[in-house]
Amino acid sequence: MTSLDGIPGPAADELGAPPALTLSRVRLGAGGPLGSVRIADGRVVAVEVARDLGGPVLDLDGRTVLPGLWDAHVHAAQWAGNRHRVDLAGLESARAVAETVRLHATGLPADEMVMGQGFRDALWPDTPHRALLDSVCPDRPVALISADLHAVWLNSACLALVGRGDHATGLLREHECFEAMEALPEVPDEVLDEWVAQACRDAAARGVTGIIDFHFSDNLADWSRRTASAALAVRVQAAVHPRHLAGVVDRGLGTGDLLPGTGGLVRVGPLKLFTDGSLNTRTALCCDPYPGLEGTKEAYGIQETAYEELVRLMRRAAAHGIEPAVHAIGDRANALALDAFAEVGCRGRIEHAQLLTAADVPRFAALGVTAGVQPAHATDDRDVADHHWAGRTGRAFAYSDLLASGARLEFGSDAPVSPLDPWLGIAAAVHRTVDERPAWHPEQRIPVTAALAASARGRTQLRVGDAADLVVVDADPTEADARTLREMPVHATMLGGRWTHGPH
Numbered sequence: 001m002t003s004l005d006g007i008p009g010p011a012a013d014e015l016g017a018p019p020a021l022t023l024s025r026v027r028l029g030a031g032g033p034l035g036s037v038r039i040a041d042g043r044v045v046a047v048e049v050a051r052d053l054g055g056p057v058l059d060l061d062g063r064t065v066l067p068g069l070w071d072a073h074v075h076a077a078q079w080a081g082n083r084h085r086v087d088l089a090g091l092e093s094a095r096a097v098a099e100t101v102r103l104h105a106t107g108l109p110a111d112e113m114v115m116g117q118g119f120r121d122a123l124w125p126d127t128p129h130r131a132l133l134d135s136v137c138p139d140r141p142v143a144l145i146s147a148d149l150h151a152v153w154l155n156s157a158c159l160a161l162v163g164r165g166d167h168a169t170g171l172l173r174e175h176e177c178f179e180a181m182e183a184l185p186e187v188p189d190e191v192l193d194e195w196v197a198q199a200c201r202d203a204a205a206r207g208v209t210g211i212i213d214f215h216f217s218d219n220l221a222d223w224s225r226r227t228a229s230a231a232l233a234v235r236v237q238a239a240v241h242p243r244h245l246a247g248v249v250d251r252g253l254g255t256g257d258l259l260p261g262t263g264g265l266v267r268v269g270p271l272k273l274f275t276d277g278s279l280n281t282r283t284a285l286c287c288d289p290y291p292g293l294e295g296t297k298e299a300y301g302i303q304e305t306a307y308e309e310l311v312r313l314m315r316r317a318a319a320h321g322i323e324p325a326v327h328a329i330g331d332r333a334n335a336l337a338l339d340a341f342a343e344v345g346c347r348g349r350i351e352h353a354q355l356l357t358a359a360d361v362p363r364f365a366a367l368g369v370t371a372g373v374q375p376a377h378a379t380d381d382r383d384v385a386d387h388h389w390a391g392r393t394g395r396a397f398a399y400s401d402l403l404a405s406g407a408r409l410e411f412g413s414d415a416p417v418s419p420l421d422p423w424l425g426i427a428a429a430v431h432r433t434v435d436e437r438p439a440w441h442p443e444q445r446i447p448v449t450a451a452l453a454a455s456a457r458g459r460t461q462l463r464v465g466d467a468a469d470l471v472v473v474d475a476d477p478t479e480a481d482a483r484t485l486r487e488m489p490v491h492a493t494m495l496g497g498r499w500t501h502g503p504h
Contacts, residue, residue, distance in 0.1 A: 017041050018497035022053045023472070027064040029461055030452055031478040037065060039468045042497040047462045058503060063491055064476045066452065067459035068209025068469030069422045072372050073351055073412025076213045076236075077222070078149065080195035081187060082416040086116035088144060094126045097144065097153075102136035113141040113158065113185070117416060120147045122280045122384045128153045130170025143184055147380075148278040148417055152177045158184075174277050174302060178216065193226050199420065200233040204500035206421045207471035207490045210235035210457075212372075212412065214272050214325070214351070218244050220259060227262040233500040235469070237269035239325065242313055245271060254321025264496075270325035270349055271317040274304035276333035279354065280384055284330035286355065290388050301330050310340050318346035325349040325372065331357050331395075338363045349410075352377075355389060355396045365406035372410050373399065375429035375451075376418035382440045393441060399429055400444045409454040426451040426477070427486040434486070448477050448485070468497040 020040040028035045028047060038046035038053040046053050086104045091097050097119055105114050114137060121128055133142050133155035141158035145151075151173045159165050162183035164172070172180050187195075203211070211234055213219055219238035226232070238259070240248050248268065253259075259266040277283025282290045282301065289299040304327075305313075314324040324344075328337040329352045337350050338360055347368040354377065364371050378397035385393050395401070402409060411425045418424060429451040432439035439445060446454075453460045462470070474489040492502025 022057045026060045067456040069207045070210040072410040074211045075215045077215045079415035080199040082117040089118035094128045098136045116144040128171045148280045150278040150281040204233040204493045209469040212237040214239045223266045236266045239269040239272045249320045255323040270323045274327045285333040286330035314344045323348040327351045329354045331355040362405045370408045374414045375425040379428045379434045411454045422455045423488040431482045470494040
């Protein structure tokens with residue numbers, strides 16, 4: 001088993017030996033000196049400030065070379081598919097969404113359903129309902145997925161299609177949502193795989209050399225199929241979901257193990273488990289009730305997995321070398337997840353870690369649990385958090401506190417919740433704002449060097465012996481303003497000694 005903490009490099013028989021190359025006149029890391037980097041057999045073999053490393057040579061004219069970036073939380077197929085759906089982001093009411101659906105449907109063939117993604121209804125003045133979608137699109141199925149992926153809004157035709165024609169409102173949350181989405185017509189594998197391949201190429205153009213894919217499917221089978229038809233532009237850690245755990249155990253595979261037949265690019269990821277829902281859907285499990293829901297069954301959010309079942313699954317996975325990755329957003333959910341890690345005694349990850357009690361912050365480092373966080377959510381969700389977590393947002397998205405406690409941070413996007421672009425997360429962690437407003441809880445900002453490390457699996461330096469997974473950028477991140485950091489011009493990306501973006 002190879003730990004997810006490491007960055008396994010490619011063996012020559014995995015990717016084939018790429019040609020040797022020296023990158024000259026490059027800044028060696030953020031804020032680093034000018035020097036040269038020698039690449040051979042897919043690895044970094046020399047890093048020097050002032051010495052001839054041999055040819056062939058590529059002069060990079062003072063640009064900065066960094067360790068390749070990872071997106072540590074992606075739903076790859078959903079991200080790829082949503083780029084072909086109606087974009088509902090930024091719409092401020094259910095009525096506005098319905099009007100967007102009406103306009104989009106007028107240009108479609110009569111038998112084609114409407115698929116949309118990206119709505120956030122937590123602060124809307126009106127309520128999503130099947131009748132509203134029926135009024136603008138009565139004769140074809142409409143399925144609209146929320147930005148956080150924890151709710152889906154369907155019209156009557158689509159409810160009938162997924163076997164839920166008697167649903168009262170058409171707004172399905174959590175388990176109902178996931179089951180309904182699984183029942184929707186699927187895009188053919190060959191079409192989806194090309195969409196995913198293009199999404200990976202686009203990610204490489206932003207400096208990404210690897211992802212952890214948490215898509216709700218048989219990820220190992222999906223990525224095996226994709227690598228059989230084309231070379232990938234990124235490395236993949238493919239997460240396992242509980243219904244597929246037995247099969248992975250039977251194959252003797254553990255977290256970090258190479259998936260045979262994937263060209264050395266796909267490895268087994270963690271076991272994905274859930275404790276709660278999401279903030280926007282008001283299902284994140286919290287210690288305090290949500291405003292307006294006091295006295296109701298779900299006033300504090302929902303617990304997706306009973307604690308005893310969470311421990312059982314974590315214990316079984318850990319016994320077979322599979323690290324758990326536990327989704328936890330609310331403070332109560334994070335406490336339960338940390339309790340489970342303490343009881344099982346294994347290492348792993350908590351995904352999101354959005355709201356924490358002060359007592360739980362130091363437990364991440366003490367238990368060896370990685371905080372897999374998505375800094376772009378802090379800026380995207382600040383208004384929703386200020387409303388639904390009023391008085392508690394000083395401990396929301398608490399990256400500075402986690403870092404100071406010794407916790408390991410790994411940044412992701414949760415694409416399609418946020419775009420698969422690591423620079424958006426880096427800038428959000430450093431500046432805590434994306435508009436003209438002051439930084440939101442500036443005390444939780446972290447230095448750009450720490451944000452870069454959290455986006456590169458902990459790597460901060462170019463090291464001899466590492467895989468030649470590199471990104472070359474036009475601006476030194478330590479000198480970039482907020483806008484430049486968000487829009488960072490990426491000159492080139494290299495994976496295992498081969499260019500996936502830029503010079504060829």
